[in-house]
Amino acid sequence: MATRRTTRVEVPIPPTPNGNTSDKPQPPMLADTPLVANSPFLPTTLETALIAIYPGTLLLGSLISALNPASRNATYLPHTQAYAVSEAPSYFAKKSNFFNVYFVKIGWVWTTLAFFLFVASHSSLGPPLRLKLTKRRLQATARYVVVTAVWIAVTQWFFGPPIIDRSFRWTGGKCDVMFDDTRSARAGRADMSDMEKAFTHAACKSIGGQWAGGHDISGHVFLLILGSAMLWLEFLPAVLRMDGLREARRIRTADGLVRSAAIETREHPGNMEVPEKLGYGVQGALFVAGMSWWMLLMTAAYFHTWFEKFTGLLVAFTAIYTVYFLPRAVPAWRQVVGMPGV
Numbered sequence: 001m002a003t004r005r006t007t008r009v010e011v012p013i014p015p016t017p018n019g020n021t022s023d024k025p026q027p028p029m030l031a032d033t034p035l036v037a038n039s040p041f042l043p044t045t046l047e048t049a050l051i052a053i054y055p056g057t058l059l060l061g062s063l064i065s066a067l068n069p070a071s072r073n074a075t076y077l078p079h080t081q082a083y084a085v086s087e088a089p090s091y092f093a094k095k096s097n098f099f100n101v102y103f104v105k106i107g108w109v110w111t112t113l114a115f116f117l118f119v120a121s122h123s124s125l126g127p128p129l130r131l132k133l134t135k136r137r138l139q140a141t142a143r144y145v146v147v148t149a150v151w152i153a154v155t156q157w158f159f160g161p162p163i164i165d166r167s168f169r170w171t172g173g174k175c176d177v178m179f180d181d182t183r184s185a186r187a188g189r190a191d192m193s194d195m196e197k198a199f200t201h202a203a204c205k206s207i208g209g210q211w212a213g214g215h216d217i218s219g220h221v222f223l224l225i226l227g228s229a230m231l232w233l234e235f236l237p238a239v240l241r242m243d244g245l246r247e248a249r250r251i252r253t254a255d256g257l258v259r260s261a262a263i264e265t266r267e268h269p270g271n272m273e274v275p276e277k278l279g280y281g282v283q284g285a286l287f288v289a290g291m292s293w294w295m296l297l298m299t300a301a302y303f304h305t306w307f308e309k310f311t312g313l314l315v316a317f318t319a320i321y322t323v324y325f326l327p328r329a330v331p332a333w334r335q336v337v338g339m340p341g342v
């Protein structure tokens, strides 16, 4: 059987505060590992740059809609969160566009496929394409389950209507059904429970009503940021040959002190097997993350108000922070979900 070529990455161990240096890999003894000054609650410089792409994309989209004459002349309809179909300023401004229907609308399927292709095929998590449960694979799955639970709660179901629909109601929105009195709309209304009538956007649309009056967090912005940020933060630490996203991350250890994440890397502190080729898993995740970026830009340019997009970003960032950053500062939470590449 062919074996994969690997590169061993040595992480330079800087001098300890008392001036000692170590030229051999040392066992992960906390007392001997260097302390780090920065807070474990904060992302590294590279992570900050990666995260800044998201608000940057929302700003760029708003700029496109403000400068594009076709957008400026089109009529924006707040109850559909879109421009009037007959005046759509671009193919991507139509809800029926191919990428919306077959990529975003079933976005969690693509994110899930890309995630598990990566987890099953990348050698940093376990033997590629072999059904072996490793701690890294289990913890990656735990991260996926938590992020998926947030996606379900925000967009699909949260002990009844999802959070997006509940927050719409809390901010004064309602289902306006006055203006559709067709036979099918009347039949739909008769079939529905009182709770459905009052609460869900999907049910409101199905009876020909208009979801109007409240704050409608952008589900597209939320889903596209949540899914793609999860993929980036999973595969970047595993493929980077530099310490930008891996060892430069700071964690709080059991003794309450802050150190480099390298000390929790198994086998040898600071060392990790890094395959030379990207492989299908990383390529798949890159493809889904790239498509998500493009659709995020299109959503930013043609749909929703800026505040609805901003709240979509905020909710997605809260979930990403809880799963990918908070564990660094909270050892008990790190035991459950781990850290990618560690």
Ligand SMILES: CCCCCCCCCCCCCCCC(=O)SCCNC(=O)CCNC(=O)[C@H](O)C(C)(C)COP(=O)(O)O
Residues within 6 Å of the ligand: 104, 105, 106, 107, 108, 109, 110, 112, 145, 148, 149, 150, 152, 153, 155, 157, 158, 159, 219, 220, 223
């Ligand atoms: C409340 C907590 C629940 C706890 C449940 C535990 C979770 C365990 C996870 C188990 C694995 C789930 C596997 C999921 C596999 C799938 O992906 S199947 C369904 C795929 N569906 C989608 O991809 C739909 C994506 N679309 C949307 O979310 C919305 O359409 C939208 C993009 C947000 C936009 O909504 P609009 O209505 O168009 O505004």
Ligand SMILES: Nc1ncnc2c1ncn2[C@@H]1O[C@H](COP(=O)(O)O)[C@@H](OP(=O)(O)O)[C@H]1O
Residues within 6 Å of the ligand: 080, 081, 082, 092, 093, 094, 095, 096, 097, 100, 216, 217, 218, 219, 220, 221, 295, 296, 298, 299, 303, 304
């Ligand atoms: N990039 C995009 N391309 C096409 N339609 C988009 C879109 N972003 C948002 N929309 C549409 O705008 C509406 C609000 O989206 P959301 O709240 O999920 O951000 C949804 O309409 P429908 O619910 O009528 O399909 C959604 O399909």
